[in-house]
Amino acid sequence: MKHYRNLSIGVLLAVMLAACATPYDTQKSFWTFGKGFETMQIAPDSWQISFVGNTNTDRALTRKYVMLKAAELCQKAGYPYFSFNNEQTxxxxxxxxxxxxxxxxxxxxxxxxxxxxxxxxxxTGLKSKPSSPASRIYNTDYILQHLSTES
Known part of the structure; x- marks a missing residue:
């Protein structure tokens, strides 16, 4: 009987977690069913960032998560600005x-x-803001101060 109670609690927790959007701090793995972040440095100043969210994670939230992750990576590497070279949602x-x-x-x-x-x-992280950029340039500090991980 106790086994069924523990099993019921486990199933209930799994259902409750599945009803939420994929959280920001999730790293893609077997245990997250392939959901979450995966980052790869592709050059000294460039990264490829991917985020996969579940059914309850919409396009706007995945883009916001990727924007925050880009700002975090660039700030950590000493780049006050960054640009997106390619983007696909x-x-x-x-x-x-x-x-x-x-x-x-x-x-x-x-x-x-x-x-x-x-x-x-x-x-791509940038040390300074170009005077006539070919694409939109984001300020790392501004992004980190004004975007949150709340859905």
Missing amino acids: NRDSVAQYGAATTTGDILWGSSTIDKETSTVVEV
Whole structure:
């Protein structure tokens, strides 16, 4: 009986966690079901940052997370400015789950589609702000002071 109670508590916790957007501090791994951040330095002043969120993580939130992560990386490396060289955001259906029953010749049921939102950017840190930039330039300190990880 105690085993069933512990199992029920575990299932309840898993359901509650699945109902929330993927948190900012999540690193992509097997244990996070492939959700979260993955960063890779591709040059001394450049990084590729990807974030994958669950069904409850929308496009705006994934972009905000990536913007914050870019500002953190650039500040840590001593770059007061940065730019996005490439950016791609997708919202894809990744699975469908359902349950059904039959009554005579009629099939009754419901299903849900699991989606994930992903953003991938290439970020370049800049020591100074160019006078006529080819792309938008972001101020690292401004981003860190004005964006939060709240959804």
